Amino acid sequence: MKLETGYKKIGGFLMAVPQISDGFTGSVNRVTIGATKDSGGTRTSTVTVGGARNVVYGGSKGDAGEKPIVAMDVLDSRPEDWPDALAEVYKDVFDSPADWAKKCVEEFGAELICLKFEGIHPDKKDLDASHAVRVTEEVLKAVGVPLVLWDCGNDEKDNQVMPKVSEAAKGENVLLGTAKEDNYKALTAIALADGHHLITHAPLDINIAKQVNILVSDMGFPLDKIVTFQATGALGYGIEYAYSIQERQRLAALGGDKMMAMPAICDVGYESWRAKEAKLADAPGWGAVGDRGPMWEATTAICLLQAGVDIIRMRHPRAIATVKNFINQIWQ
Amino acid sequence: MILIGERINGMFTDVKKAIAEKNKQVIAELAKKQTEAGAAYLDVNVGTAAADQEGTMQWLVESIQETCKTPLCLDSQKTGVIAAGLKVASAENGLILNSTPLNKKTDEEILDKYIEMAEQAGPKASIIALTMDKNGVPQDINTRVAIAAEIVQKAMEKGFDSRRLFIDTIVLPVKVPNAQVQPGNILAAMDQIRYLADPPPHMTVGLSNISQGAAERSLINRIFLAMAIPHGLDSAIVDVLDEKLMNVVATAEMLMNKQIYSDSFLKVYTAINKP
Numbered sequence: 001m002k003l004e005t006g007y008k009k010i011g012g013f014l015m016a017v018p019q020i021s022d023g024f025t026g027s028v029n030r031v032t033i034g035a036t037k038d039s040g041g042t043r044t045s046t047v048t049v050g051g052a053r054n055v056v057y058g059g060s061k062g063d064a065g066e067k068p069i070v071a072m073d074v075l076d077s078r079p080e081d082w083p084d085a086l087a088e089v090y091k092d093v094f095d096s097p098a099d100w101a102k103k104c105v106e107e108f109g110a111e112l113i114c115l116k117f118e119g120i121h122p123d124k125k126d127l128d129a130s131h132a133v134r135v136t137e138e139v140l141k142a143v144g145v146p147l148v149l150w151d152c153g154n155d156e157k158d159n160q161v162m163p164k165v166s167e168a169a170k171g172e173n174v175l176l177g178t179a180k181e182d183n184y185k186a187l188t189a190i191a192l193a194d195g196h197h198l199i200t201h202a203p204l205d206i207n208i209a210k211q212v213n214i215l216v217s218d219m220g221f222p223l224d225k226i227v228t229f230q231a232t233g234a235l236g237y238g239i240e241y242a243y244s245i246q247e248r249q250r251l252a253a254l255g256g257d258k259m260m261a262m263p264a265i266c267d268v269g270y271e272s273w274r275a276k277e278a279k280l281a282d283a284p285g286w287g288a289v290g291d292r293g294p295m296w297e298a299t300t301a302i303c304l305l306q307a308g309v310d311i312i313r314m315r316h317p318r319a320i321a322t323v324k325n326f327i328n329q330i331w332q
Numbered sequence: 333m334i335l336i337g338e339r340i341n342g343m344f345t346d347v348k349k350a351i352a353e354k355n356k357q358v359i360a361e362l363a364k365k366q367t368e369a370g371a372a373y374l375d376v377n378v379g380t381a382a383a384d385q386e387g388t389m390q391w392l393v394e395s396i397q398e399t400c401k402t403p404l405c406l407d408s409q410k411t412g413v414i415a416a417g418l419k420v421a422s423a424e425n426g427l428i429l430n431s432t433p434l435n436k437k438t439d440e441e442i443l444d445k446y447i448e449m450a451e452q453a454g455p456k457a458s459i460i461a462l463t464m465d466k467n468g469v470p471q472d473i474n475t476r477v478a479i480a481a482e483i484v485q486k487a488m489e490k491g492f493d494s495r496r497l498f499i500d501t502i503v504l505p506v507k508v509p510n511a512q513v514q515p516g517n518i519l520a521a522m523d524q525i526r527y528l529a530d531p532p533p534h535m536t537v538g539l540s541n542i543s544q545g546a547a548e549r550s551l552i553n554r555i556f557l558a559m560a561i562p563h564g565l566d567s568a569i570v571d572v573l574d575e576k577l578m579n580v581v582a583t584a585e586m587l588m589n590k591q592i593y594s595d596s597f598l599k600v601y602t603a604i605n606k607p
């Protein structure tokens with residue numbers, strides 16, 4: 001790989017960045033989420049990600065592909081453990097996922113909403129499928145942007161609930177998650193039947209990521225409708241692993257490995273706000289807690305964007321604004 | 333690994349018979365089967381039986397292209413036969429002209445001619461050049477490398493991208509008396525040839541030749557292939573229908589970190605390498 005130094009204007013500063021002149025043979029798949037009226041859905045907009053033919057910052061303008069997208073998290077039920085700095089932004093809409101989604105779109109400019117079914121988890125509220133279906137329908141009605149529908153992580157419960165959620169969103173071309181190595185059949189089958197995109201999930205493991213992609217494609221699921229997810233590590237909590245895996249995946253895609261050519265999604269919001277640095281109020285010397293959380297989240301997101309991630313799940317509007325600003329400057 | 337399927341060759345009895353009877357079905361079937369097995373290119377060699385070699389080359393090319401779009405590797409040491417094939421072969425997805433020595437007693441300029449024909453065929457056309465010159469096939473390491481260096485030099489002079497050049501170090505049957513030193517020599521030569529240009533030229537071999545006339549042919553082919561890959565071999569003309577051989581390629585590429593490991597690494601190898 002040939003490296004030359006060039007200059008790029010970033011945030012008003014002229015910065016030296018390596019210019020990578022060598023090309024690659026492969027590219028990241030382009031994926032469009034959401035279906036408008038013309039394609040049998042009711043969305044008023046769609047989002048397209050992927051398409052990169054080089055590493056981030058690398059190659060020519062045309063090699064950069066589509067801009068990465070922020071998916072704003074909306075929970076299906078009132079979160080009990082959100083730190084104050086985050087909760088105060090959404091507390092007025094905590095009890096209505098539809099209003100919550102609407103707030104994300106109208107106040108914070110969300111282009112994609114990730115509806116996370118936390119409340120169906122048996123260890124949390126253990127809500128049933130009819131609740132999940134109702135929330136899905138309400139959110140679909142409340143906003144026109146496309147949706148990511150994300151299960152709770154309990155295989156048994158997810159296999160009961162997610163098929164019904166998928167059916168409720170039939171025709172909307174949502175991104176449905178997540179298919180895991182030991183629990184992929186039910187979700188893959190319903191995503192296929194209802195015409196949705198699918199998220200394949202691996203526990204920070206590149207080999208398992210590839211294997212899950214192979215397994216779902218063996219069921220006849222098209223490779224170009226998959227988005228991959230690696231359990232994300234936040235800043236200070238394993239981001240090096242997340243970064244290097246995302247980078248390796250991008251390089252494999254560029255090298256022509258069709259089983260690794262999918263766009264990637266990361267869960268930055270949840271992971272960042274778990275970090276004590278993001279939420280501990282009584283920490284003299286760490287600065288104001290109201291600023292720390294958004295900074296932690298934004299830094300984690302920007303780091304992963306540079307490894308080559310296409311969709312980022314986020315929570316705090318200030319962090320999102322910072323990240324969108326970064327994206328707009330890099331993907332000029 | 334760029335695998336070139338060897339089966340459409342007039343030296344095989346079924347192909348020879350199909351040529352004689354003008355039976356397109358046999359050729360189409362071989363093209364399809366090799367493509368499904370993971371061939372990136374299909375070698376096309378008229379063999380020695382046909383009287384009209386140029387006409388036969390065209391007939392083979394047309395018979396293949398009627399059923400699949402897999403790029404072809406036109407295989408003849410006669411420029412006329414290659415030129416005849418080029419009139420009908422598509423170079424849209426790639427094409428290889430196979431093969432030319434550095435020079436011949438009867439034709440000092442043969443390498444130039446192959447390069448020119450590839451240039452005319454389009455930007456995706458490549459050539460295979462043999463480490464062989466008018467004095468024949470060299471037996472030692474240094475002469476092989478010296479000839480390869482001259483080939484690379486000639487390509488550079490003509491502005492021919494090294495990525496469009498395949499160097500074939502010529503494997504000889506191991507059963508021939510005193511030939512057992514050759515596989516080792518070839519590997520040593522490859523170690524040097526890979527540094528002749530940046531990016532390096534591809535390196536290929538007509539693999540099955542190594543086991544010509546020997547017992548345990550498939551085993552010999554497989555082991556030599558696995559030995560050559562770490563020395564820079566990134567292409568081979570092989571029997572892609574030999575499943576055990578394909579498993580060796582997949583495993584070697586995985587061990588060399590050219591493919592990310594997955595539990596299904598054998599199964600997906602052919603799928604992910606389709607051009």
